[in-house]
Amino acid sequence: MAASLVFRLHDRGPQLVREVLLERGWKEYDKWEREDRDWNLYWRGSEFHSSEYHSLLPWQRLNHHPKTAGITRKDSLVRNLRRMKATFGSALYNFSPTTFILPNEYTSFLAEYKLLPNREQSVCWICKPVDLSRGRGIFLFRDMKDLVYNCSVVVQRYISNPLLISGYKFDLRIYVCVKSFHPLTVYIHQEALVRFATEKYNLSSLSNVFAHLTNTSINKFGPFYKTQKGQVGSGCKWTMSKFRYFLQNQNINELFLWQRINNIVTLTLLSITGSVPNCPNCVELFGFDILIDSKFRPWLLEVNHNPSLALDCRTDLSVKKGLISDLVDLMDYTAVDGLRGKTYQTQRNVQTSFNANISTPVPSLPKLKDHNFQQKNKKSSKMHHEKTKRYLPPDETLHWILGSKMNVVKTGFSSVKLNSCQMLLHRKRWRFHVQEAKPPIGQHVPPIRAGGFIRTFSFNPATLKASLVKLDVLVVIQELQKLTARVASGRREETTGEEEEEDEDCFDSLLWGPEDPPLLSQWLNTKNKNT
Known part of the structure; x- marks a missing residue:
């Protein structure tokens, strides 16, 4: 390079x-x-400022990405999932336990609490501060007198029948990369962490955090952290690979379980896609915490905007190092690598690169987006906002524009040919217009995988088309339901040969979850031949 x-x-x-x-x-x-x-x-744990x-x-x-707190803050997640449930039905958005935001919804929670039968013996609740992580401030309770809080919290019905391994509770930390929200482009990593509690699950002792919470930040200080715990072993973590081996002996439809988890990720992201501003040069790694109950039904617990990258054990190292390396590959820097170096080299000697008639001082690196524009016609302000709200063109278009093409800039003295880097440097000094060219056909299709990251959305031509301009959530949901039904039954809907050929030629995807994820088209064809 x-x-x-x-x-x-x-x-x-x-x-x-x-x-x-x-x-x-x-x-x-x-x-x-x-x-x-x-x-x-630029990598940071907290959100960036809008500027x-x-x-x-x-x-x-x-x-x-900007404004993703809609799913990473616990109370905002509750509101967004509740809104989607009201719009698209509780049968679809049924993967989050009943939850109340306190103190605002205390009356509603109290009414729900009083209606539940045998509440003192069987129904448990879990209370979590809305903006804390790593298990801080979390406690379980049955009796209302034990509900004591001094900040905004969510109170959630506790999933009291978790799937256990050797008597220990666990959850899955699924790593999800959103490369873009416009169009929505989602990858899920093949490796994940299985996080265990370090004491055996016991509903008679709700105050024992080592039996009910799976956060490593808590369990690594538990008295049994280093001891052997049946199949779990020492420590409190497995890799996803080891969990797949465990599932092989459970006599279940593993692919259906993975697809349901995949659906949770997609449906959760759909709840904020319309409110996240378009910023193509961003990428975000989320940590989705998924609990599987004794009936192998997955539940969403929460979404982390800054999943821990600490290396507490060898399992962390084997999962997280490859995760970050694959994330960097997914960013695909190679196409624009030279621009930064070229620009700063050009800045030092930029006068020699211009026509001698230009004597105006050269400004230091300006912002790509010009903030000095003014609205001359108030009636056109809305239209102007729609045209300028995208901070950068899509990566593929940007690379095409900034390739080897020369562009003419009107300086007022003469017409001067500038290369792409010089145009960036002088954008604020002289006005110029770049007509956005359409990238070659097929370039808008994101790669099917990058290392362990598997593209899970878009997953077929219909979902790609539904997300390219303005996201059509209804179409996406219909396609998700079709695919889930096929995976659950092992059958697919009959299609004409012409449709099959068209689909295979223009788009394909992998089924996330299995150790060796199959191509969706091949899997469907295989299932069709066997039925």
């Missing part, structure tokens, strides 16, 4: 990201040696 890629970490962490990127030949950003915007990737999204340059990535 012509120039090394540069990463910037907020507050010097996480260490795993630093190690992976340094091993891949990246350089770490040093504010004393580099310009403020001389970096390719940081607006000022992104073509070669830069942020590790968070």
